[in-house]
Amino acid sequence: MYLITGASGGLAQTAAELLLKSVPADQVVLTTRAPGNLRSFADRGVHVRYADFAEPGSLQAAFTGAERMLLVSTAQVGSRIGFHRAAIEAAGRAGVRYLAYTSIVGAGIEENDAVVCVEHRATEAILRESGLRWNVLRDSQYAQAVAYFIAPGAIAAGEMVGAWGEGGVGFVSRDDCAAAAVGALLGRGEDDRAYEITGPEQLTYRQICALITEISGTDVSYKPIGDEEQYAIFDSLGVPREYDADALAASPIPWNSDDMVSFSRAIRIGHMASLSDAVLTLAGRAPRSMRSVLEEAAATWPPAPAGVEAAR
The missing domain is CATH 3.90.25.10 (UDP-galactose 4-epimerase, domain 1)
Structure with a gap:
């Protein structure tokens, strides 16, 4: 099964809709702190489960049964690293074999001290050391x-x-970030590498x-x-x-x-x-x-x- 976290958010919902064009609804798990917001997905046969990164005990059960997972990064500065560590560790315990993570362009540059890049770089390191197969999707700044x-x-x-x-910035559409993430989730990329997700x-x-x-x-x-x-x-x-x-x-x-x-x-x-061609590689467009x-x-x-x- 395929799992997407933070599924009440905009990027995750777009990714979920794209994923459902490729796999049956009963093979999709969406996790969220507000399951009631995803009733339309549940009505279509998608597994909607409660999960809150601030409650690590809620995560393993929510992730159980999934083999491939998209971890959509949280926005909480200061809490992000701990939340992501909890999710990655729970994924390993739940039997997830592959995890794609939405990071940010610039996170791979060690001297880049932007707060958001420092936190994403730390999460990337946790993922690399997790024992899971992985992809890091370093999204550029959203054009929207x-x-x-x-x-x-x-x-x-x-x-x-x-x-x-x-x-300069390779501004990218959020929809293209979602499409690239789904492409990675479906195995269109090369495992254990980072992709820079940018516009043209x-x-x-x-x-x-x-x-x-x-x-x-x-x-x-x-x-x-x-x-x-x-x-x-x-x-x-x-x-x-x-x-x-x-x-x-x-x-x-x-x-x-x-x-x-x-x-x-x-x-x-x-x-x-x-600037890269990763959207074309992963999303096919x-x-x-x-x-x-x-x-x-x-x-x-x-x-x-x-x-x-x-x-x-």
Whole structure:
């Protein structure tokens, strides 16, 4: 049987739908902290089981019977490594033979000190030492994060401000990440190796601004800033610098600023600039372009406010 964790999340649900196109429903296990959210899958014959990485005792039974597993990484900075270790160890005890893990581009660079990369790199090491067959799927930055969350604010302000410098990113569609993960789960890759999951081209945030300007018809300029300026912006918004669950509950942004600033710095110095054909290898299709994702999102963008010039 095939198992996908965190199945209430967007990437995992997309992966589950793709997996069901290739294998019978009774050969699929989906685990989640909220089984009621997956009733539509259960109604189709999928095995939906409760599992919570924060409750290690819930994991082995949830994973039992599965031979191939997709471990979708958690988002909890500070807790991620422990959660992932618990899941990998439980998978081994449950008889899982192969595990694919969704990591991040840049995690394979030892000197990359971005918080997210440090934590994913630690999980990768745990997986390599687990005795399981494995693949690490190092996803690049989601194109949708730019198209649906960064672009609207940039259009409203007439500028995009950030500490990314002129670093390139192989922005990738989340759907392509899901398709590549399912390809690995189905055995289309080579065991015991990492794959960089990227889009078809590297782009800088300055180039992203040019695309947004072209597609929206509104001038969006690019304003690169340094780390301290970026920290000051987050400080002014009440975003905590270090991970603190209580402080983040009151924050307008669900990530602490050490995480976000270190990620931007990694882009700026070139640690996130990977580019590969892994989507084609694992998913059997070419990855979507950043332009196509921006064009799809454009219908959700706000009109430019008064005082922001139209692009000529």
